[in-house]
Amino acid sequence: MKPEISVVMACYNEPVAWLTEAIHSILNQTFKELELLVVVDNPNHQDAITRVTEMAESDNRLRVLVNEKNMGLPRSLNRGFSEAKGALFARMDADDIADKDRFLRQADYLTQNPEIDLIGTAIENIDARGEHVGIKTFLTSPEAIEKAIKYRSVACHPTWLMRRHVYESINGYRYFPSSEDYDFLYRVLDAGFRIANLEAVLLKYRLHDNSMTSALSAFQYQVKGYIQTLHRQRVQTGEDNYSPEVALNLKKETATNAKSSYLVTKAREAEEGRKMVRLAFWGSLAVLFSGSGMARVKSFLGFRYVKWRYER
Structure with a gap:
């Protein structure tokens, strides 16, 4: 059966325990018509390759792609989406945890609001141990988002669910050593597409040294x-x-x-x-x-x- 949603997750040096939890949170979604493409961007991370391969053997919705060398996040995501089959494209990070109803609620929103092309959600920040840090909300209306983009990224990257043609129309991600999601969203808006966010908290976003370093x-x-x-x-x-x-x-x-x-x-x-x-x-x-x-x-x-x- 052709999946409705294609989820792409890139993995580099994330601990296997975090990676396993992230994958389980996608495969255990209440929305079942999906596929998960995990792109391992570190061919030397053998523990991750072994673990993901084992998980793929028990669930054929999971596909594993191992880069021959480190390509960076934007190119890894493009590789994953180039093999995606779904009508909707989604993002997920290898150290985060998705709410079990995330895709059910996001897909329903896009169905009910055909004028919206990309939808994100609010997030719960957690620390490296998985403990609650705080809630982060995002602007919800397309009008506010269009005004706010010049100040900051307007949708949390691993919460995105978009229509396939949005990604294809702007030719995917471009290489940046940081902020590739900001460039992506800016080009989405410049192309005339509309972005919104759900008020619901549908992702646990893990804050740790590596994530903070790239963001700061x-x-x-x-x-x-x-x-x-x-x-x-x-x-x-x-x-x-x-x-x-x-x-x-x-x-x-x-x-x-x-x-x-x-x-x-x-x-x-x-x-x-x-x-x-x-x-x-x-x-x-x-x-x-x-x-x-x-x-x-x-x-x-x-x-x-x-x-x-x-x-x-």
């Missing part, structure tokens, strides 16, 4: 600036002059030292916890020691205005 490094804000420049080019000329070499060079030029990483991390933690006094304190220090500090302050204030203006 100073170069990420440089990459986002480049992505916004590409957006402006598309608005003006209908196309952009994207270059993966430019994005990669940004990382080399803005290597983050330990002090600035620590300060930006503390500012991010305060923002996630909505602790405004702490955000002001750590954000001020980050402005002094990190090029990303001011960017985070501007992003926060701009986003809060959009939320107040469109979803109060």
Whole structure:
């Protein structure tokens, strides 16, 4: 039977226990008409390859793709989606946990709202031990999302469910060492598609050192600036002059030292916890020691205005 939903999960160095839990959370969905493609992006992670292969033997909805060498997340996702069979494409990370009704509720939403092309959800942040950290919500209306995209990513990457033609129309992911999801969403909106988020918490999102490092490094804000420049080019000329070499060079030029990483991390933690006094304190220090500090302050204030203006 042809699956309705194709879920793509990339795995690099995640612990096998986390990977197993993530896979189980997809295969045990109440929505059964799905397939899960796990792309192992580290051919030397033999424990992961063995575990996923064993799981695939007991459930033919699970397919395993092992890259011959490390390709990075965007290229790994493109490889997975290139072999997907479903009418709907979904994302999942190898260290997160999906609610059992996630796809049932998201697919139903897309059926009931044909004008929406990509749907995300709210998330529960958990720590490395799986313990509750907090709830993170996202803007829900397409109008607010279109205004907020210039300040931050507007839908949590591993919660996405989209119509297949959305992915195909923008030719999938482009290579960035960070923020490939931000570029993807910007191009989706620039192509005239509409994005929304469910208010329901349908994913447990694991915060750990590796995930925080990628989300907080100073170069990420440089990459986002480049992505916004590409957006402006598309608005003006209908196309952009994207270059993966430019994005990669940004990382080399803005290597983050330990002090600035620590300060930006503390500012991010305060923002996630909505602790405004702490955000002001750590954000001020980050402005002094990190090029990303001011960017985070501007992003926060701009986003809060959009939320107040469109979803109060």
